[in-house]
Amino acid sequence: MTVNLKRSSPGGAQEPGRRSMLGLLTGAGLAGSGLLGVISNLVFIKPRATYGQPQRFTIGKPDDFPTGSRVALQAQKICVVREGDKLAAVSTVCTHLGCTVGLSETGFACPCHGSRFDHDGVVTGGPAPKPLPWYKVTLAPNGEIEVDKDTEVPSGSYLSL
């Protein structure tokens, strides 16, 4: 559209090749600025930081979780599962309406609407539509376990210590 505007304006004694070249350059410049403007606005829409607790955090040394234990961490809303040399973190947020599920003999049980999950977080009963997600677990350089709730991993993927 800018290019058209330029062409309709009175030209003077310049050659058409140079005129259209300048018109193209003007158009490219404006289009570039516009593009940058659009990108900045799109990037701006997504916040870089939120005010909640961080999604990646450390939960202590592997020794804090003895073999065969399942420890639910209330504040972080995860359950740390340790089996031998393997360790994993399973979400304890019910996939139905977001209640915090409790540990039970057979896995997890939601106190709100009675959803049941097995040890791997697979739904065994109740209204929950999806299995409990597993989160990525790594060993931080200072020797502590780091859980990244931003990254889900397929159920059954453990961190080998």
Added chain:
Amino acid sequence: MRLALAIGTFLILAIHGVVFYNQFSHRWERNQVAYFDQARSLAKSEAERTSLADRKPRIEQIVVTSFGETRVDRCTTCHIASDDPRFVNHAQPLRTHPYSPALGDLEKNGKWERRHKFSEFGCTVCHDGQGRGLSPEYSHGQDHYWPDPLLGYATQAGWRKDFLPMLKGKAYLEANCAQCHTEPGFRGTPTVERGRQLFFATNCYGCHKIEGLSDGTIGPDLSEVGRMWKVDYLWARIADPKSVLATSIMPKFNLKEDEIRALVVFLKSRKGKNFTETEIQRFKVKTAGGAELVQATLRPVVIKPGEMVAQGGKLIEDRACTACHKLGGRDGGIAPDLSFQGLLKDESWIFAHFKNPRSTVPDSIMPAFRFTDDEFKAMTSSLVSQKSVPPLGSPAATYQALCQRCHGEKGDGHGLIAEHLDPYPRDLTNAGFMNSKPFARLVDSIRNGVPGTSMPAWGRILDEAKAKELLDHIQKTFVKDPRKEPPVRQVDDKNVVAMSKESMDRGAGIFVARCAGCHGKKADGKGANALDILPRPRNLRNGWFVNYASDRRLAESILYGVQGTAMPPWIDYGLSRNDVGDLINYIRGINPKPKGDQNAGAK
């Protein structure tokens, strides 16, 4: 035209590009990328490498809710290696936070474990700074408007240049340690502890209040001083009080640099409610009596009977008496010269003045210090032994040596320490006043002093002849008018009205109607007009003075006024001799007779 348009659009594109670059290219991103690269090269296993490959730069933050208001600390966005022990020897910002047993960190099999985990404590709880900031200037609190720059690390542009080197160092961090580790004598905060000792040793407590520690009332309350001021201000206030506030009456103490630092760190740690206190504990601290606590903190010196004078002298030196007074080559420039105190006052006066300065000079600004009686006795005997009279030559030299400190070089009553004295030293250039008093009374004021004021009795230093010479000198140099003896008034020597409840009540009525405008409703000399009047109206609650002034003098001052002052002759305004008698009874009645003798030094 088209060329200009084309260039113009490219200029806009360029500006857009610069803005875009500035907005979306961050120093912290580059720091994080550098960290990932270095961590990858340090990684021992393939798994570690792949997990690092997944990580992209992002704002790291620690949300801390357990220390006061919620803190959002994004420090680890740049200082991303702060908990990675492999980066101990790297340069900042990619450097491991030091491990230290002093911080409570434990070493087990060559691996350190932190006592204060960053995920629990964050960063700003200890270090201050602006937790949310993402550029060094803002996050380190270097912009002028941030109240808590990184303690002992960051300085701000407005700070005094000569103080900057002193305001850096790890010692300042102790102020924040002390927000939880409040117990006195905590091993991790030796500087705070030293500052606390100095707060008492240098007598700060005499003027300043800190809740739960002291109860001084002359200076500002320092209970929350650490929350309100930055370290540069605290340093300047202690090192050079007048540089911050020209009207400050705080003395400049003779402190070494490390002593000032300890005091600054101690004051910085006074932030009101600390993190470990419960509300009920806070209440107890607020309501606790300062006096007992001071007594408990001070370490009394054991006085040996044989060495009273020497030990007292040492106490006077150690406890910064010369921050205000003049003694032995030091001069605080706030309070009287003590070099010849033994010739001016006797032991009982000095001791009573130590115990409660206002018991001897009712408007004294000297704080009541909380030393033991033994210490006061030793200091008293040291002062009593101070008898070094400066060489007295001519009357001019005598004036300079003895009078000038209060009455001023020009005799106008604006001497070095005059503003700290109440009542103010007499203006000797006021010819109306000077010539309205009989010569004998002026000699008496010099030789026997004026009780209840800062005018001491010079009788032991100046004999009658010398005092007269001095007065002649004052008359010639300051009064300038030739000496005239005032007329002798017809005033009764004894009050004509007998002292009684009824007389006092009548006197009170007259006082409120006629006198209270200047002398105040409480007769304390602070009436509504008092501030416009120089010399100030007499404080008639000054028991020493009222008891010293004879009935005749009071009656004469009321009936015939005081020339050269704002006191009018009330005989012209319809007060009868009986009214004046009632007034005198009222004034005497509200002042109990003080015990002791103010002029004992002269005799």
